[in-house]
Amino acid sequence: KAGVTQTPRYLIKTRGQQVTLSCSPISGHRSVSWYQQTPGQGLQFLFEYFSETQRNKGNFPGRFSGRQFSNSRSEMNVSTLELGDSALYLCASSLLGTVGETQYFGPGTRLLVL
Amino acid sequence: EDQVTQSPEALRLQEGESSSLNCSYTVSGLRGLFWYRQDPGKGPEFLFTLYSAGEEKEKERLKATLTKKESFLHITAPKPEDSATYLCAVRGDSGYALNFGKGTSLLVTP
Numbered sequence: 001k002a003g004v005t006q007t008p009r010y011l012i013k014t015r016g017q018q019v020t021l022s023c024s025p026i027s028g029h030r031s032v033s034w035y036q037q038t039p040g041q042g043l044q045f046l047f048e049y050f051s052e053t054q055r056n057k058g059n060f061p062g063r064f065s066g067r068q069f070s071n072s073r074s075e076m077n078v079s080t081l082e083l084g085d086s087a088l089y090l091c092a093s094s095l096l097g098t099v100g101e102t103q104y105f106g107p108g109t110r111l112l113v114l
Numbered sequence: 115e116d117q118v119t120q121s122p123e124a125l126r127l128q129e130g131e132s133s134s135l136n137c138s139y140t141v142s143g144l145r146g147l148f149w150y151r152q153d154p155g156k157g158p159e160f161l162f163t164l165y166s167a168g169e170e171k172e173k174e175r176l177k178a179t180l181t182k183k184e185s186f187l188h189i190t191a192p193k194p195e196d197s198a199t200y201l202c203a204v205r206g207d208s209g210y211a212l213n214f215g216k217g218t219s220l221l222v223t224p
Binding site for chain 2: 004006033035042043044045048055056058090099100101102103104106107108
């Protein structure tokens with residue numbers, strides 16, 4: 001079974017620009033979560049989608065948004081990029097997103113903001 | 115608020131030298147404790163899920179155990195390919211998100 005895939009793998013942007021990242025979950029998985037990983041803060045939860053609806057959201061500003069499509073693929077968008085947005089953005093999928101269910105991570109998208 | 119603390123931050127072992135990594139946690143209503151392995155530049159790779167105190171799981175040279183306050187990841191006779199960052203995360207009643215510790219960076223030398 002193919003794992004979680006993320007595109008692109010690397011991105012370089014400048015301050016003020018916006019960026020869209022894409023995630024395809026494991027086949028059959030309907031819950032998709034996004035995390036930001038930085039050396040200082042570690043992994044932090046951004047949001048979770050299930051059946052095209054955002055069910056949970058972490059403590060990030062409104063510049064961070066996302067959506068999920070009917071085939072469970074998900075995108076996240078960051079507008080008005082700041083230097084501090086440089087990070088590894090990870091997508092994780094699980095079958096239903098129920099509490100206690102294991103989340104499987106993709107390889108991540110490395111974003112560098114200059 | 116859920117909290118996860120991993121120790122040590124970094125660990126260097128000789129090949130074959132067994133050791134343990136610690137994950138201390140406070141959570142309201144534990145719904146799962148998760149161990150992941152992460153190689154540089156890659157996403158976390160799932161290792162184990164533990165749900166209740168006393169539970170143990172094993173995979174090759176790794177064994178994870180759980181008490182009411184902490185979890186241990188025991189590494190028996192490690193090999194250089196076990197070098198990675200090991201992440202611990204918990205999920206409780208208070209929310210959906212996985213709460214991660216900062217990880218233990220393990221280096222196994224030949």
